[in-house]
Amino acid sequence: MSRILPYPLLSAALALTWLLLNAPLTPGGVLLALLVGLAVPHVMRALRPPAVRVRAPATLARLAGIVLYDMVRSNIDVARVILGLRRGTRRTGFVAIPLDLREPFGLAVLSIILTATPGTLWVQYDSDTGRLLMHLLDDADGDAWIRRVKDRYERPLMEIFGCHPTPTSPS
Amino acid sequence: MTGADLPVWAAWLVVVLAVAGAAFSLTGALGLVRLRTFYERVHAPTLGATLGMALILCGSMLLLSLIEGRLVLRDALIGVFLTVTTPVTLLLLARAAAHRDRHEGDPDAPPRP
Numbered sequence: 001m002s003r004i005l006p007y008p009l010l011s012a013a014l015a016l017t018w019l020l021l022n023a024p025l026t027p028g029g030v031l032l033a034l035l036v037g038l039a040v041p042h043v044m045r046a047l048r049p050p051a052v053r054v055r056a057p058a059t060l061a062r063l064a065g066i067v068l069y070d071m072v073r074s075n076i077d078v079a080r081v082i083l084g085l086r087r088g089t090r091r092t093g094f095v096a097i098p099l100d101l102r103e104p105f106g107l108a109v110l111s112i113i114l115t116a117t118p119g120t121l122w123v124q125y126d127s128d129t130g131r132l133l134m135h136l137l138d139d140a141d142g143d144a145w146i147r148r149v150k151d152r153y154e155r156p157l158m159e160i161f162g163c164h165p166t167p168t169s170p171s
Numbered sequence: 172m173t174g175a176d177l178p179v180w181a182a183w184l185v186v187v188l189a190v191a192g193a194a195f196s197l198t199g200a201l202g203l204v205r206l207r208t209f210y211e212r213v214h215a216p217t218l219g220a221t222l223g224m225a226l227i228l229c230g231s232m233l234l235l236s237l238i239e240g241r242l243v244l245r246d247a248l249i250g251v252f253l254t255v256t257t258p259v260t261l262l263l264l265a266r267a268a269a270h271r272d273r274h275e276g277d278p279d280a281p282p283r284p
Binding site: 112120122 | 195198199201202205206208210211213214215217218221222223225241243244245247248254255257258261262265266269281282283
């Protein structure tokens with residue numbers, strides 16, 4: 001299995017991309033897609049990236065739904081701020097979030113999630129302390145956002161990439 | 172089917188999706204002018220790269236699917252690649268700004284994480 005398909009997810013993604021680009025399905029197109037999916041990941045072997053393992057597909061689907069909902073809601077929130085429709089004072093500022101997630105793939109996905117939801121900006125992640133510095137356009141009152149990132153995004157990501165939360169001292 | 176003989180409901184749906192997407196992108200561009208600090212401004216263009224992009228792509232996929240008479244999902248790849256690559260740019264911008272502000276001793280510089 002691992003000799004023929006070193007990175008099964010990459011193979012599947014490449015084949016699917018090929019099929020989408022050459023849209024009307026033809027037997028020849030499917031054959032080429034399979035060839036691309038089988039051959040190209042072997043080039044990646046030279047770089048030796050660790051293979052991605054997705055352990056909880058159901059959690060992944062639920063997380064995708066949550067992110068989609070948050071993306072739409074935060075887009076509307078930020079649009080209201082820009083257009084001056086938001087009443088009251090805006091509390092913009094930086095928030096540091098202690099993360100338990102250390103898995104590089106998990107962190108990469110978290111950065112995509114935080115970028116896909118306007119209003120949150122990933123500023124800096126310190127791999128020594130595991131703390132993430134974020135800039136918030138609104139509601140920078142700290143705890144609510146820390147809880148939101150940890151409960152809504154970090155915990156599902158740790159389940160998906162199969163790492164177990166390690167108890168850390170509160171900081 | 173050509174664009175001219177598209178059913179009216181479909182034409183309206185495509186127009187609504189495209190205009191809504193364009194409106195979100197325009198709001199994002201407006202944010203670049205209206206917001207005050209660098210870190211606030213970086214939030215604004217994300218509107219065009221997320222919901223604005225998604226709405227326009229949905230409109231485009233719907234139109235192409237109706238015209239060609241089959242499901243055309245090619246445009247979804249634009250969404251995937253844009254979503255996956257935008258964080259790289261934003262991260263580099265934010266890191267560069269944070270480095271500059273700390274180096275200059277700006278009182279509004281981000282704290283160390």
